[in-house]
Amino acid sequence: MRKSILGRKVGMSQVFDEEGKTVPVTVIEAGPCYVVQKKTPERDGYAALQVGFEEVRGEKLNCPLRGHFNKDKVKPLRFLKEIRLNEADLEGYEVGQEIKVDIFSPGEYVDIQGTSKGKGFAGSIKRHGFHRGPTKHGSKYHRGPGSLGAKGPARVFKGRKLPGRMGGEKVTVQKIQVVKVDADRNLLLVRGAAPGPRTGLLMIKKSLH
Helix, strand or coil, rough: CCCEEEEEEEEEEECCCCCCCCHHHHEECEEEEEEEEECCHHHHCCCCCEEEEEEHHHHCCCCHHHHHHHHHHCCCEEEEEEEEEEEHHHHHHCCCEEEEEHHHHCCCCEEEEEECHHHHHHHHHHCCCCCCCCCCCCCCCCCCCCCCCCCCCCCCCCCCCCCCECCCEEEEEEEEEEEEEECCCEEEEEECCCCCCCCCEEEEEEECC
């Protein structure tokens, strides 16, 4: 099974390595997560663990969710995610089991998945990196999207890069190094930037590469 945990992005900071050089890091409040449900091929058609993160008052949840947690006497949690794994790996986990940040260690590489910052409606220069037109007097093309294609079809083909909504999409950043693990405060420090805004939900998995 790929080691996985849910967390919230706290923000960016910096630490110093053994040589005294500054290392930019993203601070993530990772876990503790709890196993809420075990899914088996016989009952559900596939093997997976449903894990929850961040405790919440039961009255903030709807009735189906409250019943889902009460069924196995698991404390109510705000976020639920599934982690696919092999059927043989299911035996090592029990409903209610705690998963903490100490499953990772400094020097490991992880893949981090989150939702990118929403930018709203953006033009083609900001959204796709287009070059702008001439700025000199008489130019009537400055920040436009350019040609929309041939005249003959009399329509715009699908996939044309145009202005539109930007951001707010699932983003995965691969092979980020773990710099420090603070198990007492449930903090994970990773090198560089992680996707999403502050307080955004992140899925941290052991890197495939």
